[in-house]
Amino acid sequence: MSQLLEGLNPAQAEAVRHTEGPLLIMAGAGSGKTRVLTCRIAYLLEQGVAPSSILAITFTNKAALEMKERVNKMVGDMSRQLWLSTFHAFCARFLRLEIESLGMYNRNFVIYDAGDTLAMIKECLKELNLDDKQYIPRSMQGLISNAKNALQDAGEYARNADNFRAKQEAELYELYQKKLVQNNALDFDDLLLLAVRILETKPEVLQRYQMRFSHILIDEYQDTNRAQYLLAKHLAAHHRNLCVVGDADQSIYGWRGADIRNILDFERDYPETKVIKLEQNYRSTEVILEAANAVIANNSNRKPKDLWTDIAGGEPITCYEAVDERDEARFVAESIQKHRKDESLPYGDMAILYRTNSQSRALEEGLMKHAIPYVMVGNVKFYDRKEIKDIIAYLRVLYNPNSSQDLLRILNVPKRGIGDTTVSKLTDYATRSGMTLFEVISNPDLETGVSPRARKHLDELAGLLFDLMGRTPTVCTYDLVKAVMEESGYVAELQKDEKGEDRLENLQELLTVARDFAIGDMEDNLENFLTRVALVSDVDDAELGDGRVTLMTLHAAKGLEFPVAFLTGLEEGIFPHARTLMNEAEVEEERRICYVGITRAQKKLYVSHAMSRNIYGRSTQFPPSRFLQEMPESGLDHQSGRARFAAAKAALPPRPVVPLHRGGSLGLTPHTQARDSEATHEVWRPGEKAKHGKWGVGTVVSVSGSGEDQTLKVAFEGQGIKTLAVKFAPISKA
């Protein structure tokens, strides 16, 4: 009898032992899912399955890494031969080996991220003379992404286009795709789409992989889209040992093409499926679980499931009615301090969750006022920073000179006298001749019409690139990245600029990433580095906990747990979000997001709503969220900020409430007020010190406007001059 099964509950043990045939594990929040998956992999290995025959897919790199580590602890180095990665990383690996069978790409393709492809879409719109007001680039990006996730190529999109607009969109899609191919580049969706296409059109490839992977595991199955669904289906078709794990109640990425039916209909796809439900929750108290169960029970399109726990009772859920978002933030901050003082709870054990990023501002200010250390996850992305993208662009050109998109980006970065005129001459020539941009710039004899001066600069650039390319196969990634930064003149340019400090630091950080990469289990070469950089987000290596309170959106919180969690902004129009209120299916997804939020809390949950909230500079009233009403009253402890507000208000002279003419565009017509609750404005003079909630103390440089509309220009040390409206900005005299 395997030791692996010790300590597992009967359902978990069964899920581990059931190794043959399709298996659906319906794993509720906190039911020990990761443990089951890792034990299952270890068990398979123990049963003699070769590690290279096991394919395990997760949705995040973080989950993949965690699972790798845990399996490694159980079985040792054998784990290194497992195919354990995200869908996208698996596809990238697969495509490096198999993409040339399509005859359209070579194996050294590069992967473009959302920013890269958005830029490309804008170019396409220009070339097609399409108005970017009517064909909004972001929407077009979403449209193409959705089409790809549904496995629709440009041709099929065109065939389905039955109106003018759809035909224009089809043309855009076609041009966009053409450009990707020319650049020998794939977008995220292509990784999945092309992998599926190869499996569907190359029987010999399909057979090889079908035979190879005898056991396939897929985590977070509720979030798979059509392409991912097909990928799993094709790969598993021979052995049929497909084990999927998921929780339909935690499906919150419907808007990204995730199809909840993939999990709901699994038994129909595989009639011999064994279904195992993991319903015992090891994370939260009974009070918290009852609230979660009660809320999710309001969704009609779901299979009934009830999480239970043997952690009876627990702290009641505190429901706070805040006056406004600042009051809410103050309440959260004070509660955090209380936990810290009374129970010596570390800051890292507490998290503040919200529906939309814009809510974070007030919360941050509240934390700062109380000197509470915090981390915000997923706001500014490391790999989205200009300087990082620039260096990556260099690296991608070295790896794949066909990537004109990248070459274009670095042509004059750092500035080297290659202006717009030169660039358009070069691209025109490339288009006319059918040559790649790289071929054009690296061939001085072509009649491109660029000035001799520019030509000289181009020769230097081409020389640099050839030189670096020559070294690429022999140097380690760290040295290559460093060489790019320095020899391109990039670092020198930043050093000249006194505002270049932060950027230089970020480049240093990129070097650290390159150095750490060499230590990892992938071979240290440019190909692997670029693939990794393209597919890894910085949420993955964000140090959570670590003595700081965590602030994040509910989406980012999925899969995490905290002893104490604050669920903020529970208002109709915020959460559920106003944009979903017209559509019952979308409200159900909001409810699942709420379910995810509630189940993050282990010991104590706070929920809060604000009676009034400043949105887009206007005070707006939203009623409490329906989700609050759906929580059982018996588990709630109500508190309110009204009393405090009334006391503050009594000190001020009364004034009438003046409704605005302009109605709400937010779906439920919130009532807006013209006046802020604090109408007494201080008189500011240049030279005075001002204290700001976010930027600290600064000096007033200039004052303009009068009364309510007075604005200040304030210089904050190290942060530049900010323009602030006295009426709204969180400032006071210091």
Add this chain to the structure above:
DNA sequence: TCCCCACACGTTTTT
């Protein structure tokens, strides 16, 4: 090439 202003817009985003 940069800077300033007017104007529009404003969910979530594992890869």
Add this chain to the structure above:
DNA sequence: CGTGTGGGGA
């Protein structure tokens, strides 16, 4: 209110 963008001017 904030941010991003595009036009116009220096």
